[in-house]
Amino acid sequence: DLHSFPTRRSSDLNCLRFGDAQVRTDTECCIQNLGCFTDDIIEALGENLSHPNEFTYGEAYATLGKFAGRSKLAFVTLMKKGIFGNHSGDWRFQAKWALITVSREDATFMLQCLDDPDAQVRSGALMVFYDLERGVPQAIPKLRELAEKDPETDVRSRAADVLKLQSQ
Helix, strand or coil, rough: CCCHHHHHHHHHHHHHHCHHHHHHHHHHHHHHCCCCCCCHHHHHHHHHHCCCHHHHHHHHHHHHHHHHHCHHHHHHHHHHHCCCCCCCHHHHHHHHHHHHHHHCCCCCCHHHHCCCCHHHHHHHHHHHHHHCCCCCHHHHHHHHHHHCCCCHHHHHHHHHHHHHHHHC
């Protein structure tokens, strides 16, 4: 019930953070089905990406993917803990694919991540950008700047590659 969501938030957080794997997974499904979230819930879902139970972290990936188009925090959490997470390449690919899908619909969060002070966030945004398969003309000046001036070699290199693709 959406009306009871604010009063249930603390119990949902407890279930996401301290419940056993089944309770966490069931809570993630419930939150995803309701479509309601807070920053605290997004952070708890991010924590569950490190959970050892595959169902728990799998549902956390799915839930964050659902919210990534409506929440920059969910977008960045899925990027940092999903794309750069410690799971198999398949799970990291699923996280990246969810971010690509969101960015194809609206590139706002991806573009905002290019300005993030965290090099991992900038690099992750460029990874998403690389596979976006669509031009985003408003990104060209920022890509040029990153390719020339970013303090991180990896970010400069990725930005140069994305800039080449965008210029074709």
